[in-house]
Amino acid sequence: MxxxxxxxxxxxxxxxxxxxxxxxxxxxxxxxxxxxxxxxxxxxxxxxxxxxxxxxxxxxxxxxxxxxxxxxxxxxxWKGVPIMPKDAYEKAQVRFWAKVIDDKCHPAVLKAILSHGEEQAVAEADEQLQFLENELKVKGSKFFGGDKIGLVDICAGYTIFWVGAAEEALGIELVAKDKFPKITEWSDNCINCQVVKDGLPTRESLVAFYNRLFGKAE
CATH class of the missing domain: 3.40.30.10 (Glutaredoxin)
Incomplete structure (x- = not known):
């Protein structure tokens, strides 16, 4: 069936x-x-x-x-390619970071976007993103999930594509490459994965969405 x-x-x-x-x-x-x-x-x-x-x-x-x-x-x-680790402790850690992303990182980044890059809002986003930067440094791996994409990588995708589209629409920089070299490297690794590419909207559609959101649509 x-x-x-x-x-x-x-x-x-x-x-x-x-x-x-x-x-x-x-x-x-x-x-x-x-x-x-x-x-x-x-x-x-x-x-x-x-x-x-x-x-x-x-x-x-x-x-x-x-x-x-x-x-x-x-x-x-569906077993196949694992998204979550099997080890109970590692699984708990993955869930923790997914919660940090949803409760801390994404709200701070969204606030920075909606404020049109207001200095204090960007500083708050930087503070939250630094936790992800540090975690990548500690892991020293290609992805949060090691050599393969896992739950944390999937959850952190907002910093891959949506922020970049918002930066283009607003003409500002929200995630500076010199501040976050590990996040930048990780983002490039994710974008180069076909399964990620196939799951993302087009850059043009996101930029158009933000233009409408910011009242800049033609």
Missing amino acids: TDEVKLYGIEVSPLVARVKIALNLKGINYDFIQEDLDNKSPDLLKYNPVLKKVPVFVHNGNPISESLVIIEYIDEI
């Missing part, structure tokens, strides 16, 4: 991209259903009645919400 796999989302969402990358790593075929968040579909409201948000992952009719929950589910159901 063939698995029926669907992913409800929007192209420019970094949380949706996380799930796409996880599916690509596992080599899973899926149907992507583009949502309009201003006019949410009956399926989205049915499958995620509590949060009414994307991404929503549906496997053989069973819906799962929240990107990290979805990724762990994917890793448990």
Whole structure:
């Protein structure tokens, strides 16, 4: 019996991209259903009645919400390429860093973007990103997950692509390469992975999104 796999989302969402990358790593075929968040579909409201948000992952009719929950589910159901480590302590560490990224790094970076690069907001983002920079220095590996992409790499993807598109749209620098050489190197390594590329929106679509967000659309 063939698995029926669907992913409800929007192209420019970094949380949706996380799930796409996880599916690509596992080599899973899926149907992507583009949502309009201003006019949410009956399926989205049915499958995620509590949060009414994307991404929503549906496997053989069973819906799962929240990107990290979805990724762990994917890793448990489809073995193949592992996303999470097997060792209990290492798994706990991975979950810790995923939480740091979601609770600390991403909000600070988003604040810096929405402030149009205001000095204090950028300084706060720098402080949070320094934790990731230091972790990469300690690991001394190609990815947070070692030689292969893992959960932390997937979660940290916001600093790969979305920040760069925001920088282009705003004409400012938010993640300075001289401040974050390890993050820059890591970002390049991620971008050069086909499974990551295939899970990301186009740079043009993201720049256009930010232009609309900042009222710069033509």
